[in-house]
Amino acid sequence: MSYDAIIIGSGPNGLAAGIHLAQKGLSVKIFEKSDTIGGGTRTQELIQPGFYNDVCSAIHPLAKASPFLKSLPLEEYGLEWIQPEVPVAHPLDNQPAGALFRSLDKTIDHLGQDGKTYQKWITPFIDSWDELLTDILAPFSPIPNNPILMARFGLKALRSANGFAKRYQTKKARAVFAGIAAHGIMPFDDIATAAIGLVLGTAAHTVGWPYPKGGSQAITNAMAQHFQSLGGEIETGVEITSVDELPESQTILFNNTPKQILDIAGKHLPQSYAQKLQRYKYGQGVFKLDFALSDPIPWKDELCRKAGTVHVGGTLAEIAISEKQSANGKHPEKPYVLVAQQSLGDNSRAPSDNHTGWAYCHVPNGSTKNMTKPIIQQIERFAPGFRDCIIDMHSMNTKAMQSYNPNYIGGDINGGRADITQLFTRPTGLFDPYYIPKTNMYIASSSTPPGGGVHGMCGYHAAESVLRRI
Structure with missing residues (x-):
């Protein structure tokens, strides 16, 4: 099958990008390396049966405030x-x-x-x-x-x-x-x-x-169900090591950080752009x-x-x-x-x-x-x-x-250092930081503005960038 858009990674930004594109009628498929979706927004029995701990994100003021997430009917899918x-x-x-x-x-x-x-x-x-x-x-x-x-x-x-x-x-x-x-x-x-x-x-x-009742996984599950209700597809347990492995699509979105993008798509990137990604700081x-x-x-x-x-x-x-x-x-x-x-x-x-x-x-x-x-x-x-x-x-x-979560390079949960040199320019520049020039590829992770946090806005803005071009 061919798709309008394929997304690598099912964290909140990947799901947000998928939802926004599916809302506009595009066919979208998300691939996830793990057996469960969610990236940094998962809940598991890490210790003993019956104890449900959030593996990473736990408290969610920005998810509750997110202009995009609050526009979605997530409560209809159990988010409380x-x-x-x-x-x-x-x-x-x-x-x-x-x-x-x-x-x-x-x-x-x-x-x-x-x-x-x-x-x-x-x-x-x-x-x-x-x-x-x-x-x-x-x-x-x-x-x-x-x-x-x-x-x-x-x-x-x-x-x-x-x-x-x-x-x-x-x-x-x-x-x-x-x-x-x-x-x-x-x-x-x-x-x-x-x-x-x-x-x-x-x-x-x-x-x-x-915080969500039942754990952060409730945010993920609600977003995923809404995405699927719009016709979106999710496949877990699939590690993408090269963009050449992907089905045919008009657009590829990475819910990944620069280091991973270089590994997956390095030979397809403009050399000058790849060099900028190599200089990205965690x-x-x-x-x-x-x-x-x-x-x-x-x-x-x-x-x-x-x-x-x-x-x-x-x-x-x-x-x-x-x-x-x-x-x-x-x-x-x-x-x-x-x-x-x-x-x-x-x-x-x-x-x-x-x-x-x-x-x-x-x-x-x-x-x-x-x-x-x-x-x-x-x-x-x-x-x-x-x-x-x-x-x-x-x-x-x-x-x-x-x-x-492979996005946490060296344990960095924010997708990259957020100092003044990268606060506004992550990952490579000021203007349209989501689009990879001269390709059909985009970055939709927290390595783009506005950065870390469970708000989905990096994915939303990446989807907006796609919609301006597709």
């Missing part, structure tokens, strides 16, 4: 969002934890003397959230849809996380911002590292930091732990016991040191740890009266060091007795992460 009582909490030594609440007023009150400062910078973005996301989750444009709003956002977002945090007076407010900004997996002195803190901070008061990796727990994590602070996400790492200064060390090839003794506790609001994740835990820290790309002890020590620091709750656990270093 769970909103934790507290979107994100941040424990501190010898003082109450910091947190962001869905309610802006409650957050302002919680931040005390920094509440008014917080209100001043975040209110304009809350009021214009949908308009802002239209430009943020899109490729670079010299004339954005909302130029004044984007200029206002850019003046703040292009600052370093350290520089932006200085506007706060208290350790609590600075730590909360640091924990959110560290999702960018970049040293805090780098330009534009404030951006992710601003986006995810705003999300807490608009769409929240929800970021830090992650070391991940999944837990089967007898009880909820026994946080000292009650706010943390109500949160879907807990950022563990202490003060702004401590987190900044941890992120700088991992970026410089070192393994922090006190790493910044992202913790998710979905079973608090979703009893389908674990057997009766038991719970799951999800945690990872940042490490140098390609690291094989076992970070189990430092991660548990950091959690135990703010949740004494945590070790006694562990029934069993499962670990993944950067090599295991890449084996699980």
Whole structure:
């Protein structure tokens, strides 16, 4: 058979591209190397029967906010969002934890003397959230849809996380911002590292930091079923090592990173373009732990016991040191740890009266060091007795992460380093970063704008690029 489009990889971006093309009446087939679809959006019984852990992505503010995903009838295919009582909490030594609440007023009150400062910078973005996301989750444009709003956002977002945090007076407010900004997996002195803190901070008061009932796989399953309802085809268990192996098609889309594209299609790429892909930079990796727990994590602070996400790492200064060390090839003794506790609001994740835990820290790309002890020590620091709750656990270093998902080169879950040199130009340039010149091929992965995250917008924009040409 021949197709209008073939997509390699069934992660959220591959599925989003397939859905958008199928919506326009094109015949589309997706090939997936693994036996299950989803890429970084899968849920498995990693530890023991009945404990369902998210293998990579877990908490999904950008999936809930995504302009494309929210246009799809995914709830009709079983997707159900769970909103934790507290979107994100941040424990501190010898003082109450910091947190962001869905309610802006409650957050302002919680931040005390920094509440008014917080209100001043975040209110304009809350009021214009949908308009802002239209430009943020899109490729670079010299004339954005909302130029004044984007200029206002850019003046703040292009600052370093350290520089932006200085506007706060208290350790609590600075730590909360640091924990959110560290999702960018970049040293805090780098330009534009404030951006992710601003986006995810705003999300807490608009769409929240929800997670899908049953696990991240629910997002994948809903997207796949909708894709198939539009006539799309998916074939699993097929590794594509060369584009020459593919059926005839007008268009090929890669839900892959530059390194893989070079392996699969290198001889078909213009030499100058291939050289640009070879220069593409990957970021830090992650070391991940999944837990089967007898009880909820026994946080000292009650706010943390109500949160879907807990950022563990202490003060702004401590987190900044941890992120700088991992970026410089070192393994922090006190790493910044992202913790998710979905079973608090979703009893389908674990057997009766038991719970799951999800945690990872940042490490140098390609690291094989076992970070189990430092991660548990950091959690135990703010949740004494945590070790006694562990029934069993499962670990993944950067090599295991890449084996699980070949897009995670060296454990990089963001599809490439998101510093200022690649933030707007990933993977090779500013204008139409999805189209591979002089070919019928396109890139639809998180190695294109707007980058990492389960939002499907990389795939959507790649499909738009296809539709302009096909």
